Amino acid sequence: MDERYEEETKEKAPLNFLERIIEDDLNNGRVPDNTIVTRFPPEPNGYLHIGHIKSICLNFGLAQKYQGRCHLRLDDTNPEKEDVEYSDSIKRDIRWLGFEWEPYEYHASDYYGQLYEIALQLIKDGKAYVDSLTGEQMKEYRGTLTEPGKNSPDRERSIEENLRLFEEMHAGKHPEGSYVLRAKIDMASPNINMRDPVLYRIKFASHPRTGDTWCIYPMYDFTHPISDAIEGITHSICTLEFEDHRPAYDWATSIDGIEHAPHQYEFARLNINYLVMSKRRLLQLVKLGIVDGWDDPRMPTISGIRRRGYTPESMKDFVSRIGVAKVEGVVDYSLLEFCVREDLNKRAKRLMVVLDPLKLVIDNYPENQVEYFEAVDNPEDPNSAVHQIPFSRELYIEREDFMEVPPKGYHRLYPGNEIRLKYAYYVTATEVVKDEEGNIVEVHCTYDPTSRGGATADNRKVKGTSHWVSASEGVTIEARLYDKLFLTEYPGQKTGNYLDDLNPDSLKVVTDAKAEPEILKAQVGDYLQFIRNGYFCLDNKTGKSELPTFNRTVTLKDSWAKLKQKMGV
Secondary structure (H helix, E strand, O other): OOHHHHHHHHHHOOOOHHHHHHHHHHHOOOOHHHOOEEEEOOOOOOOOEHHHHHHHHHHHHHHHHOOOEEEEEEOOOOOOOOOHHHHHHHHHHHHHOOOOOOOOEEEHHHHHHHHHHHHHHHHHOOOEEEEOOOHHHHHHHHOOOOOOOOOOOOOOOOHHHHHHHHHHHHOOOOOOOOOEEEEOOOOOOOOHHHOOOEEEEEOOOOEOOOEOOOOEEEOHHHHHHHHHHHHOOOEEEEEHHHHHHHHHHHHHHOOOOOOOOOEEEEEOOOOEOOOOOOHHHHHHHHHOOOOOOOOOOOOOEHHHHHHHOOOHHHHHHHHHHHOOOOOOOOEOHHHHHHHHHHHHHHHOEEEOEEOOEEEEEEOOOOOOOOEEEEEEOOOOOOOOOEEEEEEOOEEEEEHHHEOOOOOOOOOOEOOOOEEEEOOOOEEEEEEEEEOOOOOEEEEEEEEEHHHHHHOOOOOOOOOOEEOOEEOOOOEEEEEEEEOOOEOOOOOOOOOOOHHHHEOOOOEEEEEEEEEOHHHHHOOOOOOEEEOOOEEEEEOOOOOOOOOOEEEEEEOOOOHHHHHHHHHOO
């Protein structure tokens, strides 16, 4: 495609609703210093997943497009669930996607002192009170979607009493659950989030960053908007589940003394069928040992898909194709795999690997002779490098590439049939060798010496082509064949338990795959195509196997659609 045309097309691309808002704000002078400031605010209580990619690309992408900046803020308000491991993984994942935030890295815990002072001022102004209701009582007093709540008996405590109790909470003089600090807003509000929300609770838990300095911690709905205000965020972009929390966001950013009032905008989060993207459920999969960690290649975490061999470019293409909307929807898993294949096809190095090896002996080929054939690393790249593949008398082919009694339309190898060995010669099967149980263990054939490279004197053609690996020169590897972790589009929809829909065949380990020796040059981060078998990558973990281990990223074609049809799901 002509580069100029490509640029013109980009310029004419319609704006999404967030871009329209931002451009309108810029054009009408509603942005301080005319600088767009967004933020990506994950909680460090788990690993990021594919759904977060949409938010990352959106927040960082908008900042880049409008020459602004995007902050990374770790909203660490719950010390019981947070860990430095999670914080480190979040940063690693964002950088893998190609985004940088330095020097704008923040933590909600940076503002604990300011938040405490704001809470004190709310009490002094009569806008917050210390409540002793239990959790069950608070739920009962809160009311329902159709019935208003009722005031807590503690709502009318004196300012002096509230200050004393809150300072005692801060000093650690009261046990967990005995008191909370609540905003005094409106227990009859039609929005339940505005019915005197909790601002602080007591937690005797050590914080990864502040240690034991605090034993009271601010709630997310109080911390998050004030953190945005302190940092000068201009456009606070979040997913639709926070839409009902927007009045609480606006209340917090309108507290006296807060000079900057950012605005919250909601977009539809990323939902993909066959996947679960709840941190709680993902953590359960890890704890139950169903997967081997947050970065298991079957997990929809960014660490998992990176280990599986997905590329950052394919993920950014994926979220670009989905677009930005205000209405929830479900994206088909096949689109995700399509984007991965499209990108890998352009960059993956082609290698011959036999996953289910069957010995092929060429009877009329010289014993102990090894010759080499040149193979292009990537036919899609006109500037691709080449490598050499060793060929010998004894080879391995895929077991499915030979049938003693073939069905109609079978074009691979069978007795009397001639096929082409990729890059090499034409061969014709002559006989088979079986074990005592009748299993085929070896196929004998003859080759046409004049067909080197696929050209013959009589220009004859054959319909079948098989890949192969030299038995004497090839290497043994372990291949992990990954598939979907769940069998149904919406795990748990029928039974209420998503674990009921686990796919028992989500991982098949092949411990005797044969590969051309070129595979030993592969490094972690390289993208490979095993000819006819899919895209693979070298596993980035040292496991129990002593063999080089390769993870299948995705098959060459969408075999899942055929399987679904066969299964009737």
